[in-house]
Amino acid sequence: xxxxxxxDSRVMRQIVIRTLRQAGYxxxxxxxxxxxxxxxxxxxxxxxxxxxxxxxxxxxxxxECLQALRSSGSTVPFGxxxxxxxxxxxxxxxxxxxxFLIAKPFNEETFTEALDGVIA
Amino acid sequence: MTTFDTAERRRTVEARPVIAxxxxxxxxxxxxxxxxxxxxxxxxxxxxxxxxxxADVLSSWVDVVGPWTGSVVLTTGRxxxxxLTRALLRDSAPAELEEEDVADAFxxxxxxxxxxxxxxxxxxxxxxxxxxxxxxxxxxxxxxxRIDLLWRGEPVAISVQGALPALPAPRTTPVHPTxxxxxxx
Numbered sequence: 087x088x089x090x091x092x093x094d095s096r097v098m099r100q101i102v103i104r105t106l107r108q109a110g111y112x113x114x115x116x117x118x119x120x121x122x123x124x125x126x127x128x129x130x131x132x133x134x135x136x137x138x139x140x141x142x143x144x145x146x147x148x149x150e151c152l153q154a155l156r157s158s159g160s161t162v163p164f165g166x167x168x169x170x171x172x173x174x175x176x177x178x179x180x181x182x183x184x185x186f187l188i189a190k191p192f193n194e195e196t197f198t199e200a201l202d203g204v205i206a
Numbered sequence: 207m208t209t210f211d212t213a214e215r216r217r218t219v220e221a222r223p224v225i226a227x228x229x230x231x232x233x234x235x236x237x238x239x240x241x242x243x244x245x246x247x248x249x250x251x252x253x254x255x256x257x258x259x260x261a262d263v264l265s266s267w268v269d270v271v272g273p274w275t276g277s278v279v280l281t282t283g284r285x286x287x288x289x290l291t292r293a294l295l296r297d298s299a300p301a302e303l304e305e306e307d308v309a310d311a312f313x314x315x316x317x318x319x320x321x322x323x324x325x326x327x328x329x330x331x332x333x334x335x336x337x338x339x340x341x342x343x344x345x346x347x348x349x350x351x352r353i354d355l356l357w358r359g360e361p362v363a364i365s366v367q368g369a370l371p372a373l374p375a376p377r378t379t380p381v382h383p384t385x386x387x388x389x390x391x
Binding site: 094095096097098100101104142143144168169170171172174189190191192193 | 240241243244245291294295296298307310311313314317318320321322324325330333334335
């Protein structure tokens with residue numbers, strides 16, 4: 087699978103990649119995006135099988151990216167990895183078409199619970 | 207029908223809670239511990255003891271805007287912030303850290319701690335992107351929840367602090383508005 091990881095923090099992208107590996111999701115192609123706009127563009131150019139996106143990012147937020155993708159007809163599976171873990175945000179994410187929301191701080195188990203069945 | 211005094215109603219609308227009414231030090235500490243385990247490492251311990259911050263400190267913070275408005279500020283020595291950055295990056299830490307790496311990593315810790323603090327507060331709030339540098343001043347000493355911790359023996363302070371000054375006591379006489387931008391004649 088090709089997984090697009092969108093986060094304006096390079097360190098957090100590294101941590102997400104490391105946690106994926108620790109959760110047993112090894113051997114996938116990883117593409118990185120540094121904000122929502124970059125993620126939107128890379129969904130078009132890279133055709134990932136899954137997007138793991140932060141919520142709060144400059145230029146375009148994660149939710150704006152998801153809404154733009156759905157408006158453009160993209161059905162790419164999309165999940166959030168974000169410090170925005172409130173019920174309100176979970177509701178907004180689900181309404182916009184997100185499959186799951188992993189709240190930071192997370193661990194391997196949190197990843198497994200959300201990604202089991204999503205990542206082949 | 208009950209009629210409301212408009213000044214009374216305005217004061218009710220303006221009455222904002224202070225942080226001590228919304229969150230306690232034990233909750234902030236639990237939030238910090240969870241963030242440390244997730245980001246810094248499973249074996250990493252935060253000891254709830256105060257230490258003396260060095261002269262050269264660095265802060266990272268996020269702002270929370272909502273029923274309570276303020277900042278969640280982490281402050282530690284610059285060298286400790288660099289050690290935290292290495293801990294977060296682990297194998298991918300470069301031999302020479304750049305300022306950008308430290309700002310990224312230390313800012314992300316504030317983002318995660320601040321996000322959890324926001325989630326623990328009542329009502330709906332917005333969270334800012336993290337900032338790193340000289341932290342915001344305490345505006346109202348009565349609107350602060352601060353914990354002092356030691357990580358690897360080095361002090362780390364976490365302050366959840368209101369952005370607004372204390373509300374003035376209710377006035378009994380009308381107050382004329384001030385015109386800060388008006389040029390005196």
